[in-house]
Amino acid sequence: MKNLHDILTPLVTMLLVSILASCSNQTELPTPLSPEAQIVLKLTVSDTSAESRAPSTPEGGYHRGEGYENFIDVESQDFRLYFFDENNKYIAPFEVAFLLRCESGYSSKTYMVYSLGMTEALNQPIKVVALANWPAYPDASTLEKGVTTIADIVGQEYKFDASKMELSAENPVPLYGVTDVKTLSYNDENVADLGTIHMLRAYAKVEVNLNPDCVFPIEWVKLNRYNERGYCAPQGVYLQSQYVYNNYDQDYTHEPSIPAGAEVTKDLEFIKVDDSRWLAYVPEYRNVGRPDNQKSVIRIKFKGAESDVDNLYFATYDLNTSPNRPVKHFDVLRNVWYKFTVNKQSPPLVQVVPYNEVDLGPLFGLMIDRNLVPIYEEDGSIRYWYDRDTGLYYGPDKTTVIDDPYLTVDPGTGWTIIRDLNDRVIGYYDPKNGYYYDKDRNKVPYLNIDASTGWTIIRDKDGNVIGYYDPINDKYYDTDKKTEKPSLRELK
Numbered sequence: 001m002k003n004l005h006d007i008l009t010p011l012v013t014m015l016l017v018s019i020l021a022s023c024s025n026q027t028e029l030p031t032p033l034s035p036e037a038q039i040v041l042k043l044t045v046s047d048t049s050a051e052s053r054a055p056s057t058p059e060g061g062y063h064r065g066e067g068y069e070n071f072i073d074v075e076s077q078d079f080r081l082y083f084f085d086e087n088n089k090y091i092a093p094f095e096v097a098f099l100l101r102c103e104s105g106y107s108s109k110t111y112m113v114y115s116l117g118m119t120e121a122l123n124q125p126i127k128v129v130a131l132a133n134w135p136a137y138p139d140a141s142t143l144e145k146g147v148t149t150i151a152d153i154v155g156q157e158y159k160f161d162a163s164k165m166e167l168s169a170e171n172p173v174p175l176y177g178v179t180d181v182k183t184l185s186y187n188d189e190n191v192a193d194l195g196t197i198h199m200l201r202a203y204a205k206v207e208v209n210l211n212p213d214c215v216f217p218i219e220w221v222k223l224n225r226y227n228e229r230g231y232c233a234p235q236g237v238y239l240q241s242q243y244v245y246n247n248y249d250q251d252y253t254h255e256p257s258i259p260a261g262a263e264v265t266k267d268l269e270f271i272k273v274d275d276s277r278w279l280a281y282v283p284e285y286r287n288v289g290r291p292d293n294q295k296s297v298i299r300i301k302f303k304g305a306e307s308d309v310d311n312l313y314f315a316t317y318d319l320n321t322s323p324n325r326p327v328k329h330f331d332v333l334r335n336v337w338y339k340f341t342v343n344k345q346s347p348p349l350v351q352v353v354p355y356n357e358v359d360l361g362p363l364f365g366l367m368i369d370r371n372l373v374p375i376y377e378e379d380g381s382i383r384y385w386y387d388r389d390t391g392l393y394y395g396p397d398k399t400t401v402i403d404d405p406y407l408t409v410d411p412g413t414g415w416t417i418i419r420d421l422n423d424r425v426i427g428y429y430d431p432k433n434g435y436y437y438d439k440d441r442n443k444v445p446y447l448n449i450d451a452s453t454g455w456t457i458i459r460d461k462d463g464n465v466i467g468y469y470d471p472i473n474d475k476y477y478d479t480d481k482k483t484e485k486p487s488l489r490e491l492k
Helices: 004-023
Strands: 039-047 078-085 091-092 098-101 108-116 125-132 156-160 175-178 191-201 204-210 216-227 229-231 263-269 271-274 277-282 298-303 310-313 315-318 325-329 337-341 346-354 371-378 380-389 416-419 424-430 435-438 456-459 465-469 476-477
Touching: 125 191, 204 216, 204 298, 216 277, 310 337, 315 346
Parallel strands: 039 191, 204 337
Antiparallel strands: 039 108, 078 091, 078 125, 098 108, 125 175, 156 229, 175 191, 204 277, 216 263, 216 298, 271 277, 298 310, 315 325, 337 346, 371 380, 416 424, 424 435, 456 465, 465 476
């Protein structure tokens, strides 16, 4: 594989315009960079759901992912791409000339890949296999044309423990993707567009939320029974059409891929995000068809409650029984976001949300005004302005300078960064100890910004929270964050 840095300097100026055009969903292909043939490929960190799991329609549909869930270490070239034929036999490596994130920051889920002058895959049906963030990659010297198969290179396992849940640039999620069979076809500008590879994350995401009406706070959340090893790629998946159906109830993999002897019965403690949200990233686990004492179960300890520990299965629940009875169990599958909302006095509510692609806005990367480039939210609104001459970011007002606009957690302390509407840092929140700090890192009793909503916290003279104000929509809410109030007077 070519060294990215060796060719970055001569190509960056010519590539930038072409790549930004590609990332902007324009149908016009980029201008050739040289007389050589040019191959273009789009990598998208993708998503999952299956009919066998919770049969409910999720609110808001697919989710793009958060934090480092989409991260690929481009600079260290922590990825590999290969050409295979229609019979899954190895042809050649896909030699990368240039790869760029289409969204700024580590949470980008779309990447553009360029290759120059490749001829090995011409005039035959081919598919491209993509691997990223793997503990190790196939030894290039062992890959034999016409002999090595996709199955030979996707058996790589990863080891898992609690430290793997702390996602970062040094601790990313293994990813896998493959295209359907196609034939390279160059247009008049000598460019072949291979389309999109949807990349599947190796982990499932499990989230437990505390119902705001619950009178008992959560002391801890743990997962009992999980796998200490997992496959970086789903086994037996050699076509994109095996996991992309463009149908919410069918996308993507339907069966867990689990190494033999990987199961352990000990507890795995969830990450406490805040007092109402607990999070875990875990390998796949088979629950369906097994007795309850062999199923993976979420154990929850409520402070002050009579029962010692409450068990929550990966299942839909019969809300008409008391106690509520799990009805339909489902497996823990890669790339799926399992959301549970729990209330000690009422039944758990289950939501299964697949991650999925969110296309970039059509104006992403195009200049507006003299030097500023807009960077968009998913709803089409502009979140930041980027000055390509100075490298500075600005808030929506085009004036306020923003430092590290995509950073949400302070890397030195692990504290949550709290920002105002222009994304200026106004303070920090320590989720482990429940402490607030001002922007100079001095401990304070509280900050008047709610970290989960960005709303202004309204307090009485004694510092007690009596409501919230949403400055974007100019609305007031009661302490439950749901009940709208006509004015501040109504909150007193």
